[in-house]
Amino acid sequence: MANQLNTPIVNWSPAFDPAFSHTFTFSYTGNQAVKNRAVIYDNDTYENVYDRIQEGLKLDHVLPSNTLASGRTYVIQIQVFDAAGASSALSAPVVFQCFTSPEFYFSNAEDKMVLSSANFTVLLSYSQTESEPLQQFQYYLYGQDRTLLYSSDVFYDGSNLTHTIYGFHNDSIYYLRAVGRTVHGMELDTGYLQIIVQYQIKPANILFSAQNHREGGYLSYYTGIKSIGYETQNDHYSFAGGEVTLWDNMLTYNDQFCITGDFTVVLKARKLPLETFFRMKADDCPYEISMRMLEIGGLYYCRLTVPYGLGDYVFYRELPKAELADAGGHRLTTASGIPISIVNLTYNAEDLVTFTLRRKGGLYSLTLSFEEEEA
Structure with missing residues (x-):
């Protein structure tokens, strides 16, 4: 045996x-x-x-x-x-x-969706035919190469399935995912949802506020825009279509251009020469702040020079690339959702570029964008 x-x-x-x-x-x-x-x-x-x-x-x-x-x-x-x-x-x-396989998905997001803001409140949906309870769940955010960028805490309250994720960068691609587990150990996974971020940043100079004066029966409005005075070196300039064109000339703003503390300067220009095109001094700073157009390796950049200690701090911003769109104005993208853009090999173009210079808490930033013009 x-x-x-x-x-x-x-x-x-x-x-x-x-x-x-x-x-x-x-x-x-x-x-x-x-x-x-x-x-x-x-x-x-x-x-x-x-x-x-x-x-x-x-x-x-x-x-x-x-x-x-x-x-x-x-x-x-x-x-x-x-x-x-x-x-x-x-x-x-x-x-x-x-148990029957549960339903576990984002109810307000779908694959390849376009997000038009820097923050997103996601809403999970969970259901199960035999009422198997949800025990825990967690949210993840990945970069375009699926490198983990953010993971939430592990949540245990199945009655609250919303969560806000912050810090989406414009013109970027992310992947959103959530995983979870039921009380009896069934693993849950939404899979990877591609998120394409495209939003427009409003320049700070177009913000308005209104106040209602009920006692006097009137409204008052406030904006950060000021009407400023100017002078030119000579008569080599012309006004047309809300723009001023200069040649062999310099324009100086000499009235109501008082800068103290934090500030934002928005400059719109086209066909700028490859030289310094903007200079300014803040009242509390004896040094000059300047912007200059440069050509480097066949591409065009704006160089910002700002005071730093006893010297200057210099950094560069590439001129925005033109993006392709269809007849309906929708951006054309690659199969992975990346906007298709044209490298700017020439600078002699009619594109109106917005330069937004900011100083906040002693730190400077510069952003460049194309101004969309009406046909």
């Missing part, structure tokens, strides 16, 4: 959808097992619903799809056999559950 083999130990199994095949694993030491037997009972009725032997050296047993029913609790035991015909006792019973 063959010796009895050591009894296997069935590993814990998370809940699963019986509409799909499922693999139970177990541990065992002793003679090489060449086949194993799985016996499954209904935990409530004690009915034997599965009893089958599978051959193989792996310490697992594959349950075929549609063998069990959703919403039921079952018990499994495993028995192993070696090549000589020796067998083990049935393992200790292990309880597991079967």
